[in-house]
Amino acid sequence: AGKPKLHYFNGRGRMESIRWLLAAAGVEVRRTVNNPTFLCTFKGGTLMYEQVPMVEIDGMNLVETRAILRYLAAKYNLYGRNIQEQAWIDMYVEGLKDLSDMIMFFPLSLPGEKEMNLEYILERATTKFFPVYEKVSDKFYHGQDFLVGNRLSWADIQLLEVILMAEECKPSVLTGFPLLQEFKARISYIPTIQKFLQPGSQRKPPLDESSIESVKNIFKF
């Protein structure tokens, strides 16, 4: 089967977690189609909700970010060995989605709300979410290196992505979470992930003012 083809604008947004998962699985992608008129080129039913992200893979035009992520996690053996492990992975990735959504939409904050929103993000990250993963990490001292089933899964990849997003908000955000600091170092050195973290990979930079304008123009909001 050919390489997956990603359809999205040339920025992070909802597609970034998909790029992470494909990169961690060592899957090369065909060039991302980020032509601002792409929504129009798919009229007529081949783009289910006429929305992106859309990933062309295995003869399908997959849409809906969570559906795409689940398909890729299962396809590349990153979704647990059984339904119990899958449930643990789901609990971790859905909790992480709540935090990553806050950070993803932060650049779109109204001018007078940026400081308040950032404060809320950091408070949620350090009091609600990171303590959960720090506690889970405690088992790392019992010979386990990963969140679920003692092997790399979608949950580990998503946690690393969100840790780096939170550090972009506040570089010292992991102070007080020594096990998460070790987790970050360990997962970052997995060869496929280490390559994705190098310049020149498919990884996108945080949204800046100019890319926000282009997103608003493409999606008319």
Ligand SMILES: N[C@@H](CCC(=O)N[C@@H](CS(=O)(=O)O)C(=O)NCC(=O)O)C(=O)O
């Ligand atoms: N639930 C969908 C939402 C997708 C979505 O809203 N996509 C936006 C682009 S973005 O918000 O992800 O940048 C879009 O295509 N909007 C165009 C439209 O809705 O017509 C998902 O998770 O994939």
